[in-house]
Amino acid sequence: MSKTLKQNLWKFLWYLILTSGAITMLIPFFWMVSTSLKDIASVFTYPPQWIPKPVVWRNYIDVCRAFPFFRFYLNSFIVAVSQTIGVLLTSSLAAYAFARLNFPGRDKIFLLYLSTLMVPGAVVMIPTFILMRIIGWVDTYKALIIPGIFSVYGTFMLRQFFLSLPTSLEESAKIDGCSKLGIYRHVIIPLSKPALATLATITFVGSWNNFMWPLIMINSMEKKTLPIGLASFQGLYSTNWPLLMAATVMTMIPSIIIFAFTQRYFIEGIKLTGVKF
Amino acid sequence: MKRIRKDLSGYLFILPGLIGFIFFTLGPTIFSLILSFTKWDILSPIKFVGFSNFIKLLGFHKTPSGIAPNDPHFWYYLWNTIFFMLFIPVSMALSLLMALLFNQKLKGIAVFRIIYFLPTVCSGVAMALLWKWLYNPDFGLINYLLSKIHIQGPNWLSSTKWAKPAIAFMGLWTGLGGFNTVLYLAALQGIPKELYEAAEVDGANAFQKFRYITLPSLTPTTFFILIMSIIGGFQGGFMTAYIMTGGGPAGSTTTIDYYIYNNAYQWLNMGYASAIAWFLFLVIFAITLLTWKYGGRRVKYV
Numbered sequence: 001m002s003k004t005l006k007q008n009l010w011k012f013l014w015y016l017i018l019t020s021g022a023i024t025m026l027i028p029f030f031w032m033v034s035t036s037l038k039d040i041a042s043v044f045t046y047p048p049q050w051i052p053k054p055v056v057w058r059n060y061i062d063v064c065r066a067f068p069f070f071r072f073y074l075n076s077f078i079v080a081v082s083q084t085i086g087v088l089l090t091s092s093l094a095a096y097a098f099a100r101l102n103f104p105g106r107d108k109i110f111l112l113y114l115s116t117l118m119v120p121g122a123v124v125m126i127p128t129f130i131l132m133r134i135i136g137w138v139d140t141y142k143a144l145i146i147p148g149i150f151s152v153y154g155t156f157m158l159r160q161f162f163l164s165l166p167t168s169l170e171e172s173a174k175i176d177g178c179s180k181l182g183i184y185r186h187v188i189i190p191l192s193k194p195a196l197a198t199l200a201t202i203t204f205v206g207s208w209n210n211f212m213w214p215l216i217m218i219n220s221m222e223k224k225t226l227p228i229g230l231a232s233f234q235g236l237y238s239t240n241w242p243l244l245m246a247a248t249v250m251t252m253i254p255s256i257i258i259f260a261f262t263q264r265y266f267i268e269g270i271k272l273t274g275v276k277f
Numbered sequence: 278m279k280r281i282r283k284d285l286s287g288y289l290f291i292l293p294g295l296i297g298f299i300f301f302t303l304g305p306t307i308f309s310l311i312l313s314f315t316k317w318d319i320l321s322p323i324k325f326v327g328f329s330n331f332i333k334l335l336g337f338h339k340t341p342s343g344i345a346p347n348d349p350h351f352w353y354y355l356w357n358t359i360f361f362m363l364f365i366p367v368s369m370a371l372s373l374l375m376a377l378l379f380n381q382k383l384k385g386i387a388v389f390r391i392i393y394f395l396p397t398v399c400s401g402v403a404m405a406l407l408w409k410w411l412y413n414p415d416f417g418l419i420n421y422l423l424s425k426i427h428i429q430g431p432n433w434l435s436s437t438k439w440a441k442p443a444i445a446f447m448g449l450w451t452g453l454g455g456f457n458t459v460l461y462l463a464a465l466q467g468i469p470k471e472l473y474e475a476a477e478v479d480g481a482n483a484f485q486k487f488r489y490i491t492l493p494s495l496t497p498t499t500f501f502i503l504i505m506s507i508i509g510g511f512q513g514g515f516m517t518a519y520i521m522t523g524g525g526p527a528g529s530t531t532t533i534d535y536y537i538y539n540n541a542y543q544w545l546n547m548g549y550a551s552a553i554a555w556f557l558f559l560v561i562f563a564i565t566l567l568t569w570k571y572g573g574r575r576v577k578y579v
Contacts, residue, residue, distance in 0.1 A: 122553075
């Protein structure tokens, strides 16, 4: 067999595997959209229709009438953006001090940080839940946002990144009379954009998909985030599959839009976590 | 005088983060350890009970028919958690396979990557709800497709036999092009081309190149994914089960994390929940150390 023929055969095989896999990936999504556009009667027909007949756009209107999905978008967005800004700020400030400043007890405090990296979320969540009840923060935005604006992992990751930066720029800034805060703002932060973008993406996505914490904190409909909003929608319309799938589509849309814009950082971020290890 | 000012500025920088660390990480970690030796429902006064939470959790007692665990639920849920973790090697092998495919120089490969990554992007609750519909026994897509090849599909999520495998299968599907595939792909792209060229000169075939170059070069990544999957696996399974099965039928999809959720936030057994959470912590800690010690030796950095 000639070399090019062999190569072409391999190529054909790769495409065959990839395409059949891709179809397996896409069919559930297609089925979801298809169901979301059916009326309740045509869901329960056999064999199932692939293309809904008639197409019922009303389902989406009904979902929005029954549950404040746009409010859920807004809540999820507010929480995720505040946490992302908070984590970037608190982590980068602390990471700068841990990487570059000398103060007594610095390494001991950092070791304390490191020792909590492996503590499971469940351990920390129980006392935090009790604390929220004691200070009366249950069912508030404060409870959703504030415990999540600090990140041990973020501090650790940024410290490692700052340590890898060359010190020459800081030295010359110091000679020019730049303060420590000035060096942080005008030297360290601009040099660290890739690491900050990665941390921002991880934090945003983590917050956006967070499930258990909002579930135990929030009771009011108007304060729910998207995942728990969808969960309670399911509680109410547990067998109305067209409406449930319309709500599911509505939950997925922002994630897909956000991913489309942050795809590069998202992928780079995953790679970075593996390489840093 | 100058030294003191220098000291102060360092503390100012860590202060915001440190306050959060004390209130939302370190403090809760210590407090939950204390809680694990108490019985407390938040409403009535706290009561110290020594090791009795741990005895209830891990202990056994004699019965006329033999020895029985004090909390049989816990052991069942631990088994459920481990059952889901048994799929980690399969999932890793699939991720590697996908990464090898994505690493081929083919036109339009970026489109495939995005398609396979889609389930990872979409919110987990939405994915779980979608699969609940796919698994619907009478009108779901999966049983319809099975009926095409003359197989009568089971009542997936309502069967103690099939609910766990069904959820595990969904996990495999979701992870196919996900995080681990991206990690493997990055590692594959980091292998020096010269290694393959040298092997070709020596007359190595495709399988030999994979076995003696690719696989050893990937061991650090494999090791990383394995540890992260084990840590995640012990803490996983709550959201999916909450949406798809509510932990049922008959507790067959309840994981340790779900049991902690029920104890802490449904039944307000703060002490017992903390004891389970600390047990989880110690198991994760021990297994990570063991994997590190045993696996770390085998990691070869080429």
